[in-house]
Amino acid sequence: EIVMTQSPATLSVSPGERATLSCRASQSVNSKLAWFRQNPGQAPRLLIYGASTRATGIPARFSGNGSGTEFTLTISSLQSEDFAVYYCQHYNNWPRTFGQGTKLEIK
Amino acid sequence: QVQLQQWGAGLLKPSETLSLTCAVYGGSFSDYYWTWIRQSPGKGLEWIGEINHDGNTYYNPSLESRLTISVDTSKNQISLMLRSVTAADTAVYYCARGETGMVRGVMLYWGQGNLVIVSS
Numbered sequence: 001e002i003v004m005t006q007s008p009a010t011l012s013v014s015p016g017e018r019a020t021l022s023c024r025a026s027q028s029v030n031s032k033l034a035w036f037r038q039n040p041g042q043a044p045r046l047l048i049y050g051a052s053t054r055a056t057g058i059p060a061r062f063s064g065n066g067s068g069t070e071f072t073l074t075i076s077s078l079q080s081e082d083f084a085v086y087y088c089q090h091y092n093n094w095p096r097t098f099g100q101g102t103k104l105e106i107k
Numbered sequence: 108q109v110q111l112q113q114w115g116a117g118l119l120k121p122s123e124t125l126s127l128t129c130a131v132y133g134g135s136f137s138d139y140y141w142t143w144i145r146q147s148p149g150k151g152l153e154w155i156g157e158i159n160h161d162g163n164t165y166y167n168p169s170l171e172s173r174l175t176i177s178v179d180t181s182k183n184q185i186s187l188m189l190r191s192v193t194a195a196d197t198a199v200y201y202c203a204r205g206e207t208g209m210v211r212g213v214m215l216y217w218g219q220g221n222l223v224i225v226s227s
Binding site for chain 2: 092097
């Protein structure tokens with residue numbers, strides 16, 4: 001099983017500023033990496049797949065980068081709805097696994 | 108518009124069987140893999156398993172001995188059964204649509220989630 005490790009656990013950023021979240025895989029997942037945002041009481045929402053492709057309807061302030069074992073999600077100008085928990089997930093093989101999450105909070 | 112609606116028992120006793128159903132509305136049912144995921148405070152998000160319209164399954168090895176995922180193509184529904192539950196199975200359970208082809212494994216559409224509590 002591939003272990004996904006996210007850092008930091010909590011990130012404090014001011015609205016309008018940039019946030020960068022990291023995700024590391026215990027072995028290569030190629031570019032088979034997705035990012036999700038989860039707001040309280042809601043299901044996770046797909047933001048990025050293929051490490052860098054935005055899902056339908058996702059604004060351009062979200063960008064993903066990386067391949068192999070190291071990945072980043074950057075949010076260029078934080079909006080109120082972006083203060084949430086973010087998860088990375090690989091889908092390179094089975095079982096699919098998720099990171100433990102990064103909580104993005106208002107500074 | 109793709110919608111996934113889930114239902115099932117929310118309170119179970121230890122050793123009972125968890126049973127959830129997910130109905131798919133909109134879009135093609137046969138072109139995708141249908142996935143179950145759960146989320147607990149202790150273990151975060153955990154991929155449970157997936158099935159396609161032909162009944163081909165992939166299960167998480169950590170749950171495989173207690174798990175059955177099935178499909179009813181006449182109703183566009185998938186079901187989850189998890190036997191011999193314990194408190195560790197307490198979680199919010201989600202169904203999701205898994206894409207195929209070049210984006211095999213990407214999960215764009217999710218159900219609303221069902222909280223299942225296991226307690227004596």
